[in-house]
Amino acid sequence: MEIEQDPNASRIAGDTAPGDAGLRWIGKSINRVEDPRFLRGEGRYIDDITLPNMLHAAIKRSPHAHARIKSIDTSKAEALPGVVRVLTGQDVKEHANPLPSFSMNPGIQHDMIAIEKVRHYGECVAVVVAENRYIAEDACDLIEIEYEVLPAVLDPLKAREEGSPLVHEALGKNEAYSRTFSFGEVDKAFDEAARSVTVDLYWPRSTGMPMDTNGAIGDYDAGTGVLTIHANSMNFTYFLWLIAGTLKIPSAKLKIVPVVAGGSFGSKFFMHKVPTFAGWLSLMVGKPVKYIEDRVTHIVNNDHAGSDRRYKAELAFEDDGTFQALRIDCVDDYGAYLQFGVGTHGNALSQICGPYTIDHVEYSLAAVLTNKNQQGAYRGFGAEVSNWILERLVDHAAHDLGMDRVEIRRKNLIQADAFPYRTPTGNIYDSGNYPGVLDKVLADFDYDYWVKYRDDARKEGRHVGIGVVASQERSVFSSTEFWFWFDEPAFSPTSSPESASIQIEPTGQIVVTLHSQAMWGNSPETVVSQVIAEEFDVDPTSVVITYADSQHALPGTGPGGSRYTVMVSGAVAGAASQMKDKIKRIAANKLEAAEGDLEFRDGGVGVKGAPDKQLSLSDIAMMAYMFKLDLPPDMESGLATQWTYDHPLTTLPNADRSDLGMFYPFVGHAWHMAVVEVDPGTGRVEFLRYSAVHDAGTVVNPKTLNGQIIGGTVQGLGTAMLEEYIYDDQGRVLNENFEHYHLPSSMDVPTMTIGHQETPSPYTAYGIKGAGEGGRMLTPAIMSAAVEDALSPYGVRITSLPISAEQIVAWAAGD
Amino acid sequence: MSTIENQLVTVTVNGRTYERAVEPRKALSDFLREDLELTGTHVACEHGFCGVCNILLDGQTVRSCLLFAVQVDGASIETVESLAAPDGTLNALQQAFNDNAGLQCGYCTPGMLMTAKEYLDANPDGGTDDQIREAISGVLCRCTGYQQIVESIRAAASAGKGA
Known part of the structure; x- marks a missing residue:
């Protein structure tokens, strides 16, 4: 098919074409330039920062999931020596506005501190500001609150029924939103297909769980009226005026300073509550205030629980295994608030049919509110869930047909000559060679060997199983997925830019300024250093990287949705192109050469074929700053450029939403294959082999990409095998610490082999595609498949996660 | 709430001796x-489960969040700040982590490094991968999936042998 690009879409301004084979630095496994400061313990995370006269805040959490606050007595807490101020919902009501929300639903109001009613266990009901954290926590215990406990709304299916208690009375119901999208002729395809499978599936609530919780320091300067907030998150610099709105201050008086974070995985994606809270506390007490979530608070109060979904899913197919149609019906338990609307389902619609040729899709969603901590973002943003659904359906279809699980997938793969490929929803897959990735993983994994191994082991009574799964990895979201659910959205943004500025100092030093979140475990500085080295032929370790605060930031969206490497590379390439143009003009003038004869080499610029005719970047920069009369006559002084790079390939949905447009078009592809041995007595799952091959377009740095793949895979393993928030029948979280909420340890995880295929994107700088979420897209599906295969003597069909050891033992015992 | 008097603590950290008056309830971390x-x-986690706060107390790893400062009176402690040279040059273990992508966000890294140091001090040849995995199993990392940490520790052992 042909793609018509919006003439307003960003053009790649770099000199290097996508997939250019002549890349010098992009593609090299250089060591991360971020590492040394972290290895020395000099990371300067949020809790490492101390301001003069700084106070500390701790919150009083609700012990109830749903209750009316009848009275709060803060007098004993206020009397404790060292306590500066105790604030409650009444103070929020008087001095602040509700928190921002993209739910576009005025009936769902979320405040920094609960006003009149708490809607989930762990919700903040009061805050203490004190001289230190110990005193603040002591004082929280002295706050006396009288509650009228209300029936907790916990089951999303019952929550939809007439007469259910309401989470938000102003909404008048608990089903915040529902819609069915239909693409193609779904009913007809199901009627005409020879076969279909229907499966009920459950995906449990878990969370990204970074080691560094969310935190911020507010620092109000009464003299200037500027409120500075140091925070370990800064996404969407063009939406930060919303935070100023909550705080009732002019947006020009708000300055957010991004601080490195010890991990996010979604839990710091547009993290607004914690910085807003710290800023508000500083406004209220007139001194700097630090607020850092402790682990329990992070678990029960961080606004970023992952998806919690019940599905009925159906796949129609022919006797030969050809897929025809997909029908998905989902009830999603969003918890007490709805900050991103139903964007996590918009996301899933970008790759709902996976790598397979399925032309007919129906997708129904009911977004239900309950008395639980609200959903936010978690690595995959909902697409990891839909991939599990799809791959489970494929395994069930293979089982139904008695067909090999690799062959049924291969039969339905989109072929390499079909790109760019328009999916039924309207989203585009830009490029790919899926059979190529499959062949590569089969060769690495040695599938036939392991099939024989499994069969032989089974004869000996051992429980060995194989899992094979494929996945798409959509990268670089545009903003339409948040609102195309609505026919007439109240607010329909279409931008998701990223910016970069380059300055070359008189010494020749290249300084790059980035304009969103500082590093949070990704490698923005390494990526940018490699791009700069590519463009200017300088040593990547020589580049200095800084981060703009929000008062100086150009539009930046930040990491998330596997977008950052693609977008920041485009931004740097754009700023570099402008910089190189200026340098060439200065050099051509000075060297009396044609601009076209110049090249960037050895940290400078010179005439091609003339090694002695060269100027260093310092020579150029000195002229640009000090020697105006050496510059071309129409040129101004200085050597700084900036570039804001917009999403290069996005379109609007159509009016009736039969075509959602292009909103997530740079699509990677991966296959994982694994062999496990299950001990039915203990439920332990041991890995005998784990092989992965990914295609993320042009690879910038194989070593760091491998790190993202392994880390994502293991995070998905946690989802598959260990992690789930357990709520009791009163809505209390029973596993609110690491003793009872288990993350994968070094003993629980495989040693993987990783291969890469590189199919560049035709639409991005250098052909890069995003890859940060890829691993987690596959592990839930592969563990389901492998454990199910291992337990096939017991006839087990895995339809819910996590696959706990207790569950495995129960299956083996025939329970 | 009664006020408890501060206690004097004398402790050597990274070769330097400190004397401080601290609240008895103050955590070592x-x-x-x-x-x-x-x-x-x-x-x-401040709860003793994640190992991110691991330090060496008289040569052995401990959770610094589970000790009170007053408990280390007279002891010798090593933290991540002891590893690099005064000019900031990384030691062999830190360099191995840099070379092998043994960190991403870097937040667990100090606990991981001190735990790896204790292991390598006792097992200079590096042992098996299973032994390395067991040695670091008390430190949680959410970014790496551990594989490149294991490779880093193995590489540090190899570098030590070559030296």
Whole structure:
């Protein structure tokens, strides 16, 4: 098919074409330039920062999931020596506005501190500001609150029924939103297909769980009226005026300073509550205030629980295994608030049919509110869930047909000559060679060997199983997925830019300024250093990287949705192109050469074929700053450029939403294959082999990409095998610490082999595609498949996660 | 709430001896971070389960969040700040982590490094991968999936042998 690009879409301004084979630095496994400061313990995370006269805040959490606050007595807490101020919902009501929300639903109001009613266990009901954290926590215990406990709304299916208690009375119901999208002729395809499978599936609530919780320091300067907030998150610099709105201050008086974070995985994606809270506390007490979530608070109060979904899913197919149609019906338990609307389902619609040729899709969603901590973002943003659904359906279809699980997938793969490929929803897959990735993983994994191994082991009574799964990895979201659910959205943004500025100092030093979140475990500085080295032929370790605060930031969206490497590379390439143009003009003038004869080499610029005719970047920069009369006559002084790079390939949905447009078009592809041995007595799952091959377009740095793949895979393993928030029948979280909420340890995880295929994107700088979420897209599906295969003597069909050891033992015992 | 008098603690940290008056209830992790301004040691659960706050107390790893500062009176402590040379040059273990992508966000890294140091001091040849995995199993990392940490520790052992 042909793609018509919006003439307003960003053009790649770099000199290097996508997939250019002549890349010098992009593609090299250089060591991360971020590492040394972290290895020395000099990371300067949020809790490492101390301001003069700084106070500390701790919150009083609700012990109830749903209750009316009848009275709060803060007098004993206020009397404790060292306590500066105790604030409650009444103070929020008087001095602040509700928190921002993209739910576009005025009936769902979320405040920094609960006003009149708490809607989930762990919700903040009061805050203490004190001289230190110990005193603040002591004082929280002295706050006396009288509650009228209300029936907790916990089951999303019952929550939809007439007469259910309401989470938000102003909404008048608990089903915040529902819609069915239909693409193609779904009913007809199901009627005409020879076969279909229907499966009920459950995906449990878990969370990204970074080691560094969310935190911020507010620092109000009464003299200037500027409120500075140091925070370990800064996404969407063009939406930060919303935070100023909550705080009732002019947006020009708000300055957010991004601080490195010890991990996010979604839990710091547009993290607004914690910085807003710290800023508000500083406004209220007139001194700097630090607020850092402790682990329990992070678990029960961080606004970023992952998806919690019940599905009925159906796949129609022919006797030969050809897929025809997909029908998905989902009830999603969003918890007490709805900050991103139903964007996590918009996301899933970008790759709902996976790598397979399925032309007919129906997708129904009911977004239900309950008395639980609200959903936010978690690595995959909902697409990891839909991939599990799809791959489970494929395994069930293979089982139904008695067909090999690799062959049924291969039969339905989109072929390499079909790109760019328009999916039924309207989203585009830009490029790919899926059979190529499959062949590569089969060769690495040695599938036939392991099939024989499994069969032989089974004869000996051992429980060995194989899992094979494929996945798409959509990268670089545009903003339409948040609102195309609505026919007439109240607010329909279409931008998701990223910016970069380059300055070359008189010494020749290249300084790059980035304009969103500082590093949070990704490698923005390494990526940018490699791009700069590519463009200017300088040593990547020589580049200095800084981060703009929000008062100086150009539009930046930040990491998330596997977008950052693609977008920041485009931004740097754009700023570099402008910089190189200026340098060439200065050099051509000075060297009396044609601009076209110049090249960037050895940290400078010179005439091609003339090694002695060269100027260093310092020579150029000195002229640009000090020697105006050496510059071309129409040129101004200085050597700084900036570039804001917009999403290069996005379109609007159509009016009736039969075509959602292009909103997530740079699509990677991966296959994982694994062999496990299950001990039915203990439920332990041991890995005998784990092989992965990914295609993320042009690879910038194989070593760091491998790190993202392994880390994502293991995070998905946690989802598959260990992690789930357990709520009791009163809505209390029973596993609110690491003793009872288990993350994968070094003993629980495989040693993987990783291969890469590189199919560049035709639409991005250098052909890069995003890859940060890829691993987690596959592990839930592969563990389901492998454990199910291992337990096939017991006839087990895995339809819910996590696959706990207790569950495995129960299956083996025939329970 | 009655006021409890501060107690005097004398402790050697990274070769330097400090004398400080501290509240008896102050956690060692907070003492290191706040009183001694050694913020390289991080806390992630304050509960003894994640190992991110691991330090060496008289040569053995301990959870610094589970000790009170007053308990280390007279002891010798090593934290992540002890590893690099005074000019900032990384030691062999730190360099191996840099070379092998043994960190991403870096938050667990101090606990991981001190745990790896204890292991390598006892097992200079590096042992098996299973032994390395067991040695670091008490430190949780959410970024790496551990594989490149294991490779880093193995590489550090190899570098040590070559030296």
